[in-house]
Amino acid sequence: MAIVNENFLKLPGSYLFSDIAKKVNAFKIAHPEAKLIRLGIGDVTRPLPPACIEAMHRAVDEMAHAETFRGYGPEQGYDFLIEAIIANDFAPRGVQLKASEVFVSDGAKSDTGNIGDILQGCNSVAVTDPVYPVYIDSNVMSGRAGDLQEDGRWSRITYLPCTAENGFIPQIPDIRMDMVYLCYPNNPTGTTLTKEQLKQWVDYALANDSLILFDAAYEAFIREDNVPHSIYEIEGAKQCAIEFRSFSKTAGFTGVRCGYTVVPEEVMARTSNGERVSLNRLWNRRQCTKFNGTSYVTQRAAEAIYSPEGKKQVKETIDYYLENARIMREGFIQAGFQVFGGVNSPYLWLKTPEGCTSWQFFDRLLNDVHVVGTPGVGFGPSGEGYLRLTAFGKREDCIEAMKRIAKWTK
Amino acid sequence: MAIVNENFLKLPGSYLFSDIAKKVNAFKIAHPEAKLIRLGIGDVTRPLPPACIEAMHRAVDEMAHAETFRGYGPEQGYDFLIEAIIANDFAPRGVQLKASEVFVSDGAKSDTGNIGDILQGCNSVAVTDPVYPVYIDSNVMSGRAGDLQEDGRWSRITYLPCTAENGFIPQIPDIRMDMVYLCYPNNPTGTTLTKEQLKQWVDYALANDSLILFDAAYEAFIREDNVPHSIYEIEGAKQCAIEFRSFSKTAGFTGVRCGYTVVPEEVMARTSNGERVSLNRLWNRRQCTKFNGTSYVTQRAAEAIYSPEGKKQVKETIDYYLENARIMREGFIQAGFQVFGGVNSPYLWLKTPEGCTSWQFFDRLLNDVHVVGTPGVGFGPSGEGYLRLTAFGKREDCIEAMKRIAKWTK
Incomplete structure (x- = not known):
């Protein structure tokens, strides 16, 4: 058996x-x-933006005719959406990305859950506490969490408490961690890090060769100036961070299913022999093998978020x-x-x-x-x-x- | 690092x-x-069925109004689709399934690729040869394949040749296998198994406590009577088989993204201590943790396949x-x-x-x-x-x- x-x-x-x-x-x-x-x-409870509704109707009509029908799309997402993402979410903040660094998906839950596929089960993991349960559970599944202890903590996970006592600023670990999950604006606490505070994490990751898994699903809610929308606004982050984005809370896509993940070519992990490997190539292979792209209609809806009316x-x-x-x-x-x-x-x-x-x-x-x-x-x-x-x-x-x-x- | x-x-x-x-x-x-x-x-190259187009337009309109807007759906899929699947794809063939045994997804590639998440990396694997590459590649990723040899075969995978010489009927292995992938009607050979031939596989699996991973993505093309549409038409298959289905080739959904996987409650695997565990529970946990449901609009399109016009x-x-x-x-x-x-x-x-x-x-x-x-x-x-x-x-x-x-x- x-x-x-x-x-x-x-x-x-x-x-x-x-x-x-x-x-x-x-x-x-x-x-x-x-x-x-x-x-x-x-x-979310508000309906989809009218620009998205119109884009979806148009895309559905394209699917009704052989001349405009779309079958399999690229596993990584259509260029029209990737270009809109780079031009709107990153370029205006001074972040230059290549199209091959952006992977459109059916949502950030899938990507934050699946990212562990490309990493060994022995890596050490740190999470802020309280935390979005997917980070923990997906690491339990892949053997990185150890055993559940009586105090509700997993034996091999390092918890970084975020409470009123420390102003919800997780303390930088005094030991080296392989993987660190950060979610800002934070779910569940709703708190944020300033650019200076996030820079300390990037500096830590660069100094310790740590990988930051940065979940920016709530980025669209940022209204204050000194709160970074993307970790790549911090110098050096492209060498140490993968960023997850979602349209779920941005444009009400919880039932439409679309998000994306940025894996810069520079971000590396290593083999047990110490050879450096680009995680971009591995994530691409993972997605091409175990994913078949996001619905075309959904991708057109996501593109419409970036139109003037959509915005x-x-x-x-x-x-x-x-x-x-x-x-x-x-x-x-x-x-x-x-x-x-x-x-x-x-x-x-x-x-x-x-x-x-x-x-x-x-x-x-x-x-x-x-x-x-x-x-x-x-x-x-x-x-x-x-x-x-x-x-x-x-x-x-x-x-x-x-x-x-x-x-x-x- | x-x-x-x-x-x-x-x-x-x-x-x-x-x-x-x-x-x-x-x-x-x-x-x-x-x-x-x-x-x-x-x-595929033919456009979507008009019934699906109409259903998608209606679903998009629902998303435009707060009263009918749909946010997160069940990770396992909406009841309306699961009920249509059971009533149309299984009940008429004498196969009774519970709603909790059907998991709607964004396609069979995701599911055939991800199913290995719930199984240990040490299980032995058999595939028919030639084969859909996802079965091999996903097992390589999870460590079940061993090493690639000079003859193009992986050291720990058992290949079951299907050629003109054996009439494309894979020979039942003379050793016990933990996992056997079968795809019928077959990709790439286009050949099928009769009920009697598939029964031999179910009997083998029951006698050896093997798990059959049955890919029926091309089921809709079956026109001959003695070719089973579902492995569950064979007695005993619910104890030993997981079945993958896709709307991609059925209704032109390659760009729409929807399929489903059947994991009967009876199908078991075991712990290293010999304790029997229902794979249904494990797959449900996997999907609830690393997947957030299929697009609502897509699920309405899939439901329309089962309407009289859709059929x-x-x-x-x-x-x-x-x-x-x-x-x-x-x-x-x-x-x-x-x-x-x-x-x-x-x-x-x-x-x-x-x-x-x-x-x-x-x-x-x-x-x-x-x-x-x-x-x-x-x-x-x-x-x-x-x-x-x-x-x-x-x-x-x-x-x-x-x-x-x-x-x-x-």
Whole structure:
């Protein structure tokens, strides 16, 4: 009988969202009249930008006629999209990329999950804590995580706590790490790094020959000047970083499925004999073997994000969510809470009241004001004592929730 | 510095299609006036069925309004599509599947490539030869293939030759294999197995606790009664087989990207301690961690394949390609060639004339009649002495090519 990848069996069930659903359902049965407001929702709610809709209709019509029909596209993505990405997301920030360094995909979750395919199972891994669970789980699957310990940490993963105590600035490790995952603007805390802070990571990676896996899925929410949109704005990053981008939160593509990954030709790893190997070539081989390109219709929709109308419409959507974030942020602050994030990010990271755990505060919010958040501890041990809220809901719900919070804490 | 997955470095470049392109380009420069006919094309050319086009337009419109917008879908696919798949592809053939056993994806290449994630790197692997290169390359990447030998075979892979001598029926191995890849109707040979022949494989797998990875991407081309559309038509297959399906060749989805994989709950692998583990649970975990579902618009297009109009339109398209195959098959037979496949398959597998290698015959066809095929040796050592032709071209090109062949061989 074939032997399974036993690393999979080490993974505990992922119960966070099902546990939340159970509590919410129990509450609804007990209080059928209560109007629940969900501020924990991790998915966008605004429709696609009209420019994308029009582009998709045109692309669908092309598929209806033999003369304009498109079959297999390049595994790496169509040039029209790659050129738009480079010209709009990078060139204006002084970052020069070759077309062969950009790989269009069906989303950042696939790419952040699959990137480990090209790296050996023995590499050491550091993550910020709290963290997007895919970084951990995909490394468990490939054997880099070791064993799950009683404190909720994996034995071979180095956790870099990000809490109010250190201003959510992960401390540079005092040992060499092979791989470091950084996500900024951060999911789940909504916090950012300045250019100077990110430069310290690039310097660390260059000095230690570390590989930075930089997840910039929330880049479109950045409004402050000194927050880098791409790690390649930092000198030297092309020698040490792979960057993941997503259109999911940028333009509401969570159900459309498109993202991209930048693997500069200069970024290297090595063989056990010390020979240096370009990861660009390996990722290209991985994608050509195990992926067959992103839907043509989807790629035309993504291209439309970069049209003048597309840009305007995307900005309007992001502004809508950021205004939600502002309302929530101010509401919680006025109510006496400590709130982080929510400025260059759709996520707010709320400190629970003194002595109150993530789940206890979740229960209180649910039962007292009928508002649903996400317990921070679900994102890692350092998330204990926090609650994640998101700005992806409806404006009127945000306002109503803040009224309830104000009344509750008065 | 991070260490690469060194298995990637064992992979030779995949030069088959670039070598073909170089030869074709050189020919075009030398003979600018010649009208080339490409019969080696592996991609569909007919437009999408109108039912799919309409469904995609409707789905795009849903994405334009907040009330009907769809964000993240289930990683496993929407119920509407899974239910249509079960009701149309399996129930009429007496195969009962649960919704939780069907995983919708962005295509069979992704799934056949990624399935190895859930299996240990030490499992033994058998493939038919010639073979779809993804089975080999993905196993090289995960360390199951061993080393590439001078004869073009990988040291730890068991090759099951399929040639005219054995009627393209792979011989059941006399040793136990952990994993066996079978693709029927076969790419590249276009040949099929009868129910009785496939039953021998299921019996072998059950007796030896082997896992069959059954690729049925070309199922829609089956027209003969005794050729199974699904391996689950064979009793016992649910205990030993995973089946991969694709809409690429069925309904022209090569650029739309959708397929699905069936992992029955009964199909098991084991831990090194001998504990039995359901692969369904592991594949579900893999997909939930490293995949975020297939585009909603694409899934609506796939659903439309199963509507009454969709079925009729798909049949018309497949009939068109099969008529191309018939014309080519008869043309080559009348010209004195030995031809295999092309009956329940879009692929024809042509025996090259006595003493003529795959590449020599490729060159002769190109230079003498300006027809482009694919050298069989590119699909594996047992492909030497064959040429793959496909029926995905235009009708008039197939007819014109056969005229040239007839004149050439007269």
